[in-house]
Every structure is written in C-alpha cells, then in structure tokens.
Amino acid sequence: MIVGLPREIKQDEYRVALLPVGVEELTRAGHLVLVERGAGLGSGIFDEQYRENGAEIVETAAEVWGQAELVVKVKEPQTQEIPLLRRGQILFTYLHFAASESLTRGVLATGVTAAAYETLRGRNGDLPCLTPMSEVAGRMSIQEGAKYLERPQEGRGILLGGVPGVPPAHICILGGGIVGKNAARIAAGFQADVNILDINVDRLRYLDDIMPANVNTLYSDRHNIRDQLSRADLLIGAVLIEGARAPRLVREDDLKLMKPGAVIIDVAIDQGGCVETSRPTTHSKPTYIIHGVVHYCVTNMPGAVGRTSTYALCNVTFPYVLQIAQLGLHGAAARDPGLANAVNMYDGRLTNKAVADTFGIPYSPYQPGVEKA
Numbered sequence: 287m288i289v290g291l292p293r294e295i296k297q298d299e300y301r302v303a304l305l306p307v308g309v310e311e312l313t314r315a316g317h318l319v320l321v322e323r324g325a326g327l328g329s330g331i332f333d334e335q336y337r338e339n340g341a342e343i344v345e346t347a348a349e350v351w352g353q354a355e356l357v358v359k360v361k362e363p364q365t366q367e368i369p370l371l372r373r374g375q376i377l378f379t380y381l382h383f384a385a386s387e388s389l390t391r392g393v394l395a396t397g398v399t400a401a402a403y404e405t406l407r408g409r410n411g412d413l414p415c416l417t418p419m420s421e422v423a424g425r426m427s428i429q430e431g432a433k434y435l436e437r438p439q440e441g442r443g444i445l446l447g448g449v450p451g452v453p454p455a456h457i458c459i460l461g462g463g464i465v466g467k468n469a470a471r472i473a474a475g476f477q478a479d480v481n482i483l484d485i486n487v488d489r490l491r492y493l494d495d496i497m498p499a500n501v502n503t504l505y506s507d508r509h510n511i512r513d514q515l516s517r518a519d520l521l522i523g524a525v526l527i528e529g530a531r532a533p534r535l536v537r538e539d540d541l542k543l544m545k546p547g548a549v550i551i552d553v554a555i556d557q558g559g560c561v562e563t564s565r566p567t568t569h570s571k572p573t574y575i576i577h578g579v580v581h582y583c584v585t586n587m588p589g590a591v592g593r594t595s596t597y598a599l600c601n602v603t604f605p606y607v608l609q610i611a612q613l614g615l616h617g618a619a620a621r622d623p624g625l626a627n628a629v630n631m632y633d634g635r636l637t638n639k640a641v642a643d644t645f646g647i648p649y650s651p652y653q654p655g656v657e658k659a
Contacts, residue, residue, distance in 0.1 A: 287611045288318045290354025291336075292347045293325040296361045298569035298584075300328030300592030301599065303358040303379065306339040308604045313340030317611050322350050329596040351375075358607055360599065361586060362389060373397030373633065376615050378607065380404055380419075381630055383641045384531045385558045390645055393631065399615060400631040403603060405528060405638065407624035413528065415606075415628075417464050418598035422588040424468025424524065427551040428476065430587075431457070431520040434549045434573060434580050441580055442547035444519045447477035454478045458514040460506065460535055460560060461524035462489045465553050469522045474498045481514055511535055516543045523552035523560040530640035532557040538576070546578035555583040619654035626654045 289312055291304045302325050309319045321341040323333055333343050344350060351357065351370035359379035363371060371377065371393065381402040383390040393400055403415035428446070435455065437443035448454035455478045459466045462484035473480045474497060482497075483506035484490055490503040497503075504510045515521065515536065521544075525532050532554040541563060554560040555567075563576045566585045573582050588595035606625060609618040619626035630638040635650040642649035 287614075288320065288353055288355045289607070289611055290350040290357045291319065291321045291325050291341075292350045292357065292359065292367075293322045294328070294360050294589075295347075295364050295367070296586060296589075299361055299586050299589040301360040301586075301589050301596045302326045302329050302331060302592075303360045303600070303603065304607070305597070305600045305604070306331065306335045306341075308600060308607065309336050309341045310339040311604070311608060312611055315608070315612060318342065320344050320350050320354055322347050326596075329592040331596075356607070356610055358603070360589075360596075362386075363393060368392045368396065371396035371398040375399065376401065376610065378403070378603075378610065378628075380556075382556045383630055383638065384644050385556060387645045390636070390641060390647070394634065394636055394647070397634040398631065399629065399633065401610075401615065401625070401628040402630045402638075403628070405630065406606065406628035409624065414602050415599070416526075418602055419588045419595065420464035420526075421468050422591065422595050422598060423553050424465040424522075425472050426587050426591065427465070427469045427522045427524070427553050428457075428472040428520075430572075430582055430584075431522065431549050431551050432476070434551075434582055435520060435547075437547075439573070439580070440547065440575060441549050442519055442545060446473065446520075454500075455519040456517045457481070457520045457522065458518040459483065459522040459524055460511070461526065461554075462486065462493050462503070463524060463526055465524035465526070466522070467493065469524060469553075470497060470501050474501050478520075483510060483514065506535070512540060512543060515540055518544060519548055521548065521550045521561075523550065523554045523564070525554045525560040526557065528640070530557070531644055532560045534560060534562050536561040536563075538562045541577040541579050544577070544579050547580065548578075549580045549582065552581065552583045553587065555585050559583060616654050619652075623654075626652060 319341045356376045408414040435441035459482040480501040552564040629652040637652035
C-alpha cells in the first residue's frame with residue numbers, strides 16, 4: 287500500500303501523524319511511504335530522519351494526496367485539502383465532523399473513506415486515540431488558564447495557588463472524563479480550590495477516591511453549574527459525547543453570574559464547545575472577551591506542544607495504521623470492531639449516526655468486508 291504523510295497546514299499546528307520508526311515498520315513490511323517535505327519539522331523531526339528509515343520525500347502535498355492510498359494526518363482536512371481527496375482513498379485522522387456541517391458535507395462529497403481517531407474504540411470500550419490528546423489538553427487547560435488569569439492577559443489577576451493569608455483560585459471543571467481528570471490533577475498540584483462536575487455518579491465516586499483533598503465532586507445539574515459559575519475564577523469545559531456535538535451547559539446569560547476577568551477554557555470546542563458563547567480560536571489569537579469573561583477556545587490545543595503530542599499520539603495510532611496498510615481497511619475492521627467504529631464515511635455514505643442526526647444527513651451503517659451496499 288502507498289501511505290502518505292502530508293504536512294499539517296491548520297494554523298499553529300505543529301504535530302505530525304507518523305514517526306520515523308513508523309516509516310521503518312511500514313517499509314519493512316513492503317509498503318511505500320511518501321512524506322511531504324518539512325512534515326515533521328514542527329515536532330523536531332527532520333526529513334533526513336524519515337529518508338533514513340525508508341521514506342520517499344516529495345515536494346508538495348498534491349503529490350502525497352495524489353498517490354497515497356492511505357493518508358494519515360492529525361487534523362481534519364482544511365479547505366484547500368478537501369479538493370485533493372478522492373473516492374477509493376482512505377483518510378485516517380481526527381475529524382470531529384459534528385462540529386462543522388460544511389466540513390462534513392465537503393468531505394462526504396469527495397467519496398473518500400474517512401476513519402476518525404476520536405471514534406475508534408479499544409478492546410475495553412475506551413477511546414485509545416482520543417485519550418492521549420485529551421490528557422495533553424486537560425493538563426494544558428490549567429497551564430493556559432493560569433496564564434490568562436494574569437492581569438496583563440485581561441484576567442482577574444489571580445494566582446492559582448494563592449499565598450498564605452490569601453485564598454487560592456476557585457476552578458470549576460465541567461466533565462469528569464480524561465480531560466477533566468487531568469485538569470483536576472494539575473489544578474490540585476497548584477493548590478487551587480477545585481470542583482469537578484459530572485452526570486455519572488460512579489465516575490464521581492471514582493474521582494472522589496483518587497483525587498487529593500482540595501478536589502471536590504458535584505453532580506452536574508443547572509443549579510450546581512450556576513452556583514459554580516458565580517464562584518469560579520477559571521472554568522474548564524471538558525464535556526464529551528462520542529462523535530456528537532458537545533452539549534451547551536453554559537448559556538450566554540449565565541456569564542453574567544461570573545466575575546469580571548474570569549477565564550473559560552473550552553476544551554470541548556473541537557466538538558462545538560459546551561459554552562454558548564464559545565467560538566473557535568487559534569494559538570496566534572487565542573482569546574476574546576464577552577460579558578467581561580475571557581474565552582480561550584483553541585481547537586488544536588495539543589498542537590502547541592507538538593513534540594510531546596506527536597509522540598503520545600503516534601504511540602497509539604501507529605498499530606492501526608500498520609493494520610490498515612497490511613489488511614486493507616475492510617480486512618482490519620472485520621478483525622477489530624473498534625476500528626470499524628472509527629469509519630465515519632465510506633464511498634460517499636455517512637456511517638456515523640451521531641453526525642448524521644446532527645445535520646439531518648442520511649445514515650448508512652458501515653459493514654466491514656462489504657465493499658458496497
């Protein structure tokens with residue numbers, strides 16, 4: 287199989303979807319790997335490292351897209367990449383279709399087969415390709431929150447841990463999944479006052495058992511959320527519904543309960559955001575202010591720490607890349623139902639029900655091993 291690795295072109299994206307060791311494994315198995323020149327530079331990986339391990343370095347993205355049977359990426363296709371997609375090609379990347387109808391319809395029209403990292407299920411029912419980036423984003427959310435609470439960044443001028451005689455920041459985390467758990471751990475290490483909210487009582491019991499004393503758990507309902515908003519210096523949006531748009535737990539009017547200069551880090555922005563006033567931002571222009579509240583809604587947070595994120599991501603994605611290259615997508619998905627769950631589009635059909643329901647597009651279930659319905 288011809289495997290293609292294009293350079294990521296989303297603004298401020300420094301990750302890359304394949305490591306040199308992955309190139310070595312693929313070429314040793316008899317596959318051809320095409321790498322666009324400079325694809326790994328944002329993560330400190332040079333073209334020569336790919337070449338030494340068997341890759342063919344090509345000058346343009348068009349060469350990669352034009353020849354590759356399997357394209358591995360990090361982020362969803364950008365506007366200028368969509369016309370390069372073609373029927374019969376496999377795209378394996380983060381897609382987050384539920385956040386954008388135009389992206390969904392644009393990719394669907396190409397006829398490409400699109401497999402999404404974020405809906406791939408592990409053997410234990412987990413989301414193995416989403417987990418490492420959720421860990422990074424959760425930890426980064428507190429790092430970024432601490433920065434934007436500083437007065438020069440238009441925040442409240444609050445030190446997360448306070449000092450003797452001055453109370454610490456109050457941090458509210460909406461969602462107790464991977465993002466929320468990692469955010470709470472880092473916030474607790476800063477000695478902040480942390481409350482984490484979730485609708486899963488079993489998850490709250492688990493978090494209550496493992497977290498230090500300065501992390502408290504609350505059931506997530508409208509009254510508790512509104513009470514927390516009135517107290518919060520920093521709000522972390524960490525809600526996830528697999529494959530679907532994030533629920534909007536914070537309405538615009540709710541922001542009026544918050545303190546001037548409070549900060550929202552909406553990690554759920556990749557899935558549309560859990561705050562009504564959230565809109566996608568970039569690392570170059572990460573924040574804006576509504577009702578006196580600083581909003582940070584960067585859609586590719588882990589991209590800022592490209593080297594850490596690239597290695598963490600490739601550790602979990604590469605075994606699937608190799609399986610697809612060896613067996614074809616249908617063969618690999620037939621062996622692994624979790625990989626079949628990653629297939630969001632096949633041959634011009636939308637195979638993710640949550641996305642189909644979100645945009646009113648006809649849904650067609652994917653059947654591994656069946657070439658066409």
